[in-house]
Amino acid sequence: MSRISSAPRTLGTALGSAGSVLIGRAARAVTKLRGGGGSAFPGLVVEKLDPNFLARTLHRLPRGVIVVSGTNGKTTTTKMVVELLQGQGLRVFTNRSGSNFTRGVVASILEDVRLTGTLDADIAVLELDEAHAVHFVKAVRPNHSLLLNVMRDQLDRFGEIDTTAGMLRTIAQHTVEAVVLNREDPRVRAIAETLDTQRVDYFGLSESLRGHFPSDDDFHSGPADAADHPHADVVLEELTEGGGRFTIDGESVSTSLTVNGAYNTFNAAAALAVVRQALGETVDPRALIESLSKVSPAFGRGESLTVQGRPLDLVLVKNPSGFRLGLSSFSAEGVATMIAINDNYADGRDMSWLWDVEFASLAEQGVRMVSGVRAYDMALRLKYDDVDFDAVEPDLSLALTRFLDENPDRPARIFCTYTAMLALRKRLGAYTEVEAF
Amino acid sequence: MAEPKPIHVLQLYPRDMNIYGDFGNALVLQRRLQWRGYEPILHSYDPEDEFPEQVDLVIGGGGQDSGQDKIQQDLLRIGDRLHTLAQSGTPMLMICGLYQLFGHSFRTREGREIKGVGILDLRTEGTDTRLIGNVVAESTEFGEILGYENHSGQTYLGPGVQPLARVTKGEGNNAKDSYEGARFKNIVGSYLHGSLLPKNPAIADFLIATAVQNRYAEASQPQIDPAGSAQPIDELTRKARTTATRRPR
Numbered sequence: 001m002s003r004i005s006s007a008p009r010t011l012g013t014a015l016g017s018a019g020s021v022l023i024g025r026a027a028r029a030v031t032k033l034r035g036g037g038g039s040a041f042p043g044l045v046v047e048k049l050d051p052n053f054l055a056r057t058l059h060r061l062p063r064g065v066i067v068v069s070g071t072n073g074k075t076t077t078t079k080m081v082v083e084l085l086q087g088q089g090l091r092v093f094t095n096r097s098g099s100n101f102t103r104g105v106v107a108s109i110l111e112d113v114r115l116t117g118t119l120d121a122d123i124a125v126l127e128l129d130e131a132h133a134v135h136f137v138k139a140v141r142p143n144h145s146l147l148l149n150v151m152r153d154q155l156d157r158f159g160e161i162d163t164t165a166g167m168l169r170t171i172a173q174h175t176v177e178a179v180v181l182n183r184e185d186p187r188v189r190a191i192a193e194t195l196d197t198q199r200v201d202y203f204g205l206s207e208s209l210r211g212h213f214p215s216d217d218d219f220h221s222g223p224a225d226a227a228d229h230p231h232a233d234v235v236l237e238e239l240t241e242g243g244g245r246f247t248i249d250g251e252s253v254s255t256s257l258t259v260n261g262a263y264n265t266f267n268a269a270a271a272l273a274v275v276r277q278a279l280g281e282t283v284d285p286r287a288l289i290e291s292l293s294k295v296s297p298a299f300g301r302g303e304s305l306t307v308q309g310r311p312l313d314l315v316l317v318k319n320p321s322g323f324r325l326g327l328s329s330f331s332a333e334g335v336a337t338m339i340a341i342n343d344n345y346a347d348g349r350d351m352s353w354l355w356d357v358e359f360a361s362l363a364e365q366g367v368r369m370v371s372g373v374r375a376y377d378m379a380l381r382l383k384y385d386d387v388d389f390d391a392v393e394p395d396l397s398l399a400l401t402r403f404l405d406e407n408p409d410r411p412a413r414i415f416c417t418y419t420a421m422l423a424l425r426k427r428l429g430a431y432t433e434v435e436a437f
Numbered sequence: 438m439a440e441p442k443p444i445h446v447l448q449l450y451p452r453d454m455n456i457y458g459d460f461g462n463a464l465v466l467q468r469r470l471q472w473r474g475y476e477p478i479l480h481s482y483d484p485e486d487e488f489p490e491q492v493d494l495v496i497g498g499g500g501q502d503s504g505q506d507k508i509q510q511d512l513l514r515i516g517d518r519l520h521t522l523a524q525s526g527t528p529m530l531m532i533c534g535l536y537q538l539f540g541h542s543f544r545t546r547e548g549r550e551i552k553g554v555g556i557l558d559l560r561t562e563g564t565d566t567r568l569i570g571n572v573v574a575e576s577t578e579f580g581e582i583l584g585y586e587n588h589s590g591q592t593y594l595g596p597g598v599q600p601l602a603r604v605t606k607g608e609g610n611n612a613k614d615s616y617e618g619a620r621f622k623n624i625v626g627s628y629l630h631g632s633l634l635p636k637n638p639a640i641a642d643f644l645i646a647t648a649v650q651n652r653y654a655e656a657s658q659p660q661i662d663p664a665g666s667a668q669p670i671d672e673l674t675r676k677a678r679t680t681a682t683r684r685p686r
Binding site for chain 2: 377379394
């Protein structure tokens with residue numbers, strides 16, 4: 001790879017877009033032959049040869065680029081924004097391969113682009129990891145950005161929560177037209193003060209729901225005073241059975257949702273706000289709600305499966321806020337609960353976060369199975385909250401089999417970290433149809 | 438049976454210095470006191486609160502730079518009270534951010550000098566490198582100590598304190614020497630989160646035994662394992678520790 005990176009920078013430009021596309025595709029073919037996933041490497045090759053490839057291609061899109069970033073809920077929210085726009089009759093390019101870094105975006109473009117360097121799309125919606133987004137927006141200034149939240153899960157990658165907030169601020173400052181901010185997250189809300197030219201719209205929660213969505217700060221000090229909250233274009237007013245009621249531009253709208261959980265319902269408010277901002281007057285509000293009700297969860301986020309005739313929910317938990325919300329969103333009554341905690345790189349290695357979640361809501365029903373690499377950390381955590389558990393089995397595969405065998409007649413719910421979810425899903429494929437990733 | 442005797446635990450600045458799960462330390466102390474038949478009374482102290490009359494044990498956690506800025510003035514304001522408690526042998530556990538501020542000073546990357554409360558003979562310098570990852574350290578007093586560090590401030594001990602432990606995996610106080618944390622009178626200072634006490638009950642029990650001895654001049658009652666689960670807490674702790682020693686940095 002060192003030989004490629006030392007190639008003259010002008011080569012790509014001399015070759016033009018067609019050259020870059022062909023080289024990138026060749027690199028992808030080589031990567032795939034060697035058994036790689038074919039995502040980052042071809043992106044890297046093109047980026048080195050033709051650093052302007054990304055900007056040039058994306059800026060040709062008639063409606064420009066929307067960027068979605070934040071620590072939680074990016075993937076599902078991006079999927080919502082894409083499907084809302086498609087429901088408005090637009091052709092949408094998105095980085096669906098799951099590698100949400102710049103090179104992943106380049107790789108996705110290589111798959112879709114014509115040799116002339118044009119994408120067959122009206123608009124791009126890109127999910128960007130905070131750290132890589134900064135690099136990205138300096139190369140490609142988005143027209144709109146949607147900034148969701150700053151929570152604690154990735155602290156061991158970025159060091160501090162304020163650093164992460166700073167990355168989101170940089171994204172907003174490099175946005176050309178307008179940004180959408182989460183009114184309820186103090187660190188995201190404060191970004192508005194640093195913007196001069198960009199229009200700012202907000203999505204938010206009704207006062208009655210604020211207590212339901214504690215932020216990291218609220219956990220220890222109670223919610224902040226709501227008096228200084230700006231007007232929000234889209235407000236989630238209440239959670240209903242299987243959906244939510246929103247106020248959109250002053251009008252009350254109720255809808256059912258295919259995605260589940262309080263968090264995803266709030267993500268829907270975020271997606272509505274950015275689509276309304278991007279389309280302005282031309283938006284068709286009825287089609288918007290219809291599309292929204294049909295959006296299915298992104299891979300692995302709040303999935304409901306049927307296993308041996310019983311419903312089984314997989315609930316992804318990766319930080320204290322998410323875990324607390326997962327516990328408060330779903331009643332434990334009558335449900336067999338399993339918790340699976342891994343500490344692989346993608347999960348975060350630090351186990352401290354488990355101690356910022358209260359598990360008292362599980363005390364009455366208890367927990368049937370505790371699993372994952374850090375099963376004993378989790379079991380110890382439950383013990384200190386006086387929550388009983390039946391078994392601890394670090395091996396996910398053994399734990400799942402035993403959990404299913406011993407709880408045949410009840411709905412099941414598994415709270416799991418990211419890599420634990422990957423492993424469990426794979427294993428669940430033996431019992432039921434699980435969508436390929 | 439006699440009424441359980443109260444033990445007053447003071448938690449310093451939980452609002453601004455809480456970010457790495459150090460609440461787990463407060464929980465472990467409360468539970469282990471209860472399991473020994475004492476009544477833990479937790480006082481949360483935030484800036485400008487009234488300092489409680491009776492304090493038997495003090496704990497403090499880590500925060501971000503912005504949290505440290507918010508509490509620093511107040512910490513100096515209550516400095517005399519803390520010095521008196523420290524000198525009289527009150528057990529204390531100070532983690533990360535408050536460990537740093539219990540020292541003489543913290544010099545930021547920009548060269549600004551933040552004054553600490555000066556109970557521990559140590560100084561900290563802000564750096565551009567973050568020391569992040571699992572830590573295993575060896576202590577003659579508490580045995581093997583396991584935790585997780587995440588700090589860019591690097592701390593150097595003066596002759597007035599002893600190191601808490603010697604690091605065998607990870608960095609600890611700084612990237613140069615192999616020390617982790619500090620010991621002085623009945624104070625334990627450490628960079629380790631995790632939270633620290635759940636997987637290092639030897640430290641929790643030292644703090645509890647010292648608090649009980651100071652307050653009631655008695656050895657603390659033996660711990661009665663909470664009823665319920667088949668797996669005793671000692672066994673769970675041992676297994677969680679075994680896993681922790683084997684995980685990558």
